[in-house]
Amino acid sequence: xxxxxPWPLAYTVSGDDCTAPVPLGFAAxxxxxxxxxxxxxxxxxxxxxxxxxxxxxxxxARTVEAAGLKVLGIxxxxxxxxxxxxxxDPSPDVRRHALCRLRGAARLAGELGVPVTLGQTRGSFLPxxxxxxxxxxxxxxxxxAEEASTHGSRLLLEPQSRANTSLWHTPDxxxxxxxxxxxxxxxxLDTHHLDAEGVDTVRAVTEHARVTGCLQLAAPATRGPxxxxxxxxxxxxxALHAGGFTGWLTLEHTQDGDSPKAAxxxxxxxxxxxxxxx
Numbered sequence: 516x517x518x519x520x521p522w523p524l525a526y527t528v529s530g531d532d533c534t535a536p537v538p539l540g541f542a543a544x545x546x547x548x549x550x551x552x553x554x555x556x557x558x559x560x561x562x563x564x565x566x567x568x569x570x571x572x573x574x575x576a577r578t579v580e581a582a583g584l585k586v587l588g589i590x591x592x593x594x595x596x597x598x599x600x601x602x603x604d605p606s607p608d609v610r611r612h613a614l615c616r617l618r619g620a621a622r623l624a625g626e627l628g629v630p631v632t633l634g635q636t637r638g639s640f641l642p643x644x645x646x647x648x649x650x651x652x653x654x655x656x657x658x659x660a661e662e663a664s665t666h667g668s669r670l671l672l673e674p675q676s677r678a679n680t681s682l683w684h685t686p687d688x689x690x691x692x693x694x695x696x697x698x699x700x701x702x703x704l705d706t707h708h709l710d711a712e713g714v715d716t717v718r719a720v721t722e723h724a725r726v727t728g729c730l731q732l733a734a735p736a737t738r739g740p741x742x743x744x745x746x747x748x749x750x751x752x753x754a755l756h757a758g759g760f761t762g763w764l765t766l767e768h769t770q771d772g773d774s775p776k777a778a779x780x781x782x783x784x785x786x787x788x789x790x791x792x793x
Contacts, residue, residue, distance in 0.1 A: 519786070519789065520752075520764065520785060520786065520789045520792075521756065521789075521792060522755070522760065522761075522762065522763055522764055523558040523559050523585070523587055523763040523764070524556075524557055524558050524559075524763070524764050524766075524782070524785065525557065525558065525559045525560050525561045525587045525588070525763050525764065525765045525766070526540070526541055526548075526552050526557050526560055526561070526765065526766045526778055526781075527539055527540035527541065527560070527561050527563060527590070527731075527765055527766065527767045528540050528541045528545055528548045528549065528552075528560045528561070528562055528563070529541070529544075529545065529548075529562075529563050529593075530545060530562050530563060530564040530565065530567050530571075530575070530593075531544065531545050531567075532564055532565045532566050532567045532571075532593075533563065533564070533565050533593050533597060534565065534593075534597050535597070537563045537592060537593060537596065538769065538770075539733075539738075539767045539768055539769060539770075540563060540767070540770075541770070541774045541778065542770050542774045543774060545562070545575075545578055545579075546578050546581075546582075548560070548774070549578065549579050549581075549582035549584050550582050551774070551775050551778065552582070552584060552778060553582040553583045553584050555775075555778055555779055555782050556782055556786075557584065557778070557782065558584065558585065558587070558763075559579070559584045559585035559586060559587040559763070560579060560584055560585075560586060560587065561586075561587055561588040561589075561590055561632075561729070561763075561765045561767070562575065562579075562586055562588070562589055562590065563590040563591070563592050563593055564589060564590070564591065564593065564620050564623065565593035565594060565597055565598065565616070566594075566598075566616055566619065567619065567620070567623055568619035568620070568622055568623055569619070569622035569623050569625070569626045569666070571623060572623055572626035572627050573626075575623070575627070576627060586627050586629055587629055587729075587763045587765075588624070588629050588630050588631070588632060588671070588728075588729055588763065588765070589620050589621075589623055589624040589627070589629060589630070589631045589632070589668075590631075590632050590634075591616070591617055591620050591631065591632060591633055591634070591636050592634055592635060592636070594613060594616045594617060594620075594636045595613075595635045595636040595638070596635065598616075600612050600613035600616060600636065601613055601635075601636055601637065601638030601639070602614060602617075602636060602637050602638055602651060602652050602655040602656070603637060603638030603639065603640070603644075603648040603651050603652050603681075603682070604638060605641060605644060610651060610655070613636060613655075614655050614658065614659065617631075617633065617636060617655075617659050617662075618658075618659065618662045621659060621662045621663040621666060621668050621670070622662070622666045622668075624663065624666075624668035625663065625665075625666030625667040625668040626666070626667075628667060628668075629668065630663075630668055630669045630670070630671045630701070630728050630729070631659075631663050631668050631669075631670060631671070632670075632671045632672075632673055632703050632729065633656065633659065633670060633671070633672055633673065634673040634675050634679065634680070634703070635675060635679040635680050637652050637655075637656070637680050637682045637683070638652065638680060638681070638682070639680055639681045640681035640682075645681070648681070649682070652682055653692070653695075656670070656672070656692060656696070657695075657696055657697070657698075660696045660697075660698035660699075660700050661697070661698045663698065663700075664698035664699055669699050669700060669701060669728070670696075670698070670700040670701075671700065671701045671702060671703045671728045671729060672689045672692060672693060672700060672701075672702060672703065673689070673702070673703035673704075673705060673708070673731075674686050674688065674689045674702070674703075674704070674705075674708060674709070674712070674714075675705070675708045676707075676708045676711035676712050677712070678711065679708070684708075684712050685712055685714055686702060686704065686709075686714065686719050686722070686723050689702055690702065690723070690726070693726070701726050701727060701728040701762075702723055702726050702727045702728065703727070703728060703729045703730075703731060704716075704719060704720060704723065704727050704729075704730050704731070705730075705731040705733075705767065706730075706731065706732050706733055706735070706751075707731075707733045707738045707767075707768075710735055710736075716747065716751065717747065717750045717751055717754050720751055720754040720755055720758065720760075721754040721757070721758055722758075723758075724754065724755055724757075724758025724759055724760040725758060725759050725760070725761075727760060727762055728762040728763075729762050729763055729764070729765055730751070730755065730760070730762065730764050730765070731764075731765045731766075731767040732751075732764060732765070732766055732767070732768070732781070732785070733766070733767060733768035733769075734768065735747065737769070738768050738769055739768050739769045739771055739777070740766075740768055740769075740770075740771060740776075740777040740778075740780040740781045740784075741766070741768075741780060741781040741784035741785060742780065742784055743780075743783055743784045743787050744784075744787075745784060745788070748784060748785065748788035749788045749791040752788055752789060752791060752792055753791060753792070756792055764785070766778065766781045766782075766785075768781070
């Protein structure tokens with residue numbers, strides 16, 4: 516049995532500015548990806564960008580909307596993943612370049628009227644520089660949140676595992692940063708990163724549903740597509756519903772060499788689990 520989810524369902528895709536498809540997103544050019552995802556029943560996409568700014572908003576929206584989908588969020592993973600730019604790099608030029616890219620993504624998100632997310636681009640510590648790197652990251656995130664707010668977007672900060680970054684691994688750590696900001700901000704919760712840090716995913720969703728703008732999903736252990744009958748999915752959906760979640764869900768996982776099949780598997784697993792909300 517399948518049911519309609521009460522929140523928009525998105526899939527991770529790569530912007531046309533990326534040097535290659537992001538490894539946890541649909542492995543095809545944007546126009547091709549959104550066509551497949553629309554046929555499968557998805558509502559929208561979370562677009563990972565590398566250097567695109569506000570000037571590209573009209574073209575991006577046109578490509579996505581032509582398939583009947585919506586852009587639900589702008590991700591910034593390729594800034595670090597493809598160009599190795601981070602907010603805590605020892606080089607001031609690299610830090611400035613990273614922040615410039617992120618500000619461009621925030622302006623793009625503002626033009627589209629959607630949030631912008633920040634994950635691994637905050638970077639990793641080097642021995643002896645930890646204290647300074649914390650300061651650099653905090654200042655940059657404050658500027659990024661202000662940029663997003665000024666242009667009609669909102670920053671969503673993603674707790675990530677220590678394998679990706681030295682900063683803000685748990686929801687509580689990320690919330691401490693959010694609470695220090697003058698501009699509005701929220702969370703992205705990712706089941707893979709919560710699992711990697713030993714955080715109970717259902718409990719985290721239960722406690723933080725209202726401040727969470729996006730929940731990113733992948734199969735436990737493998738970080739692959741979701742599977743029908745995964746016992747955690749109904750619990751997660753109930754927690755979102757009970758917590759008053761008003762954001763969107765994104766599938767962000769490996770593709771197993773076949774993106775259309777991976778996207779279909781995850782869509783079926785989630786819509787099957789949604790029957791608990793009927």
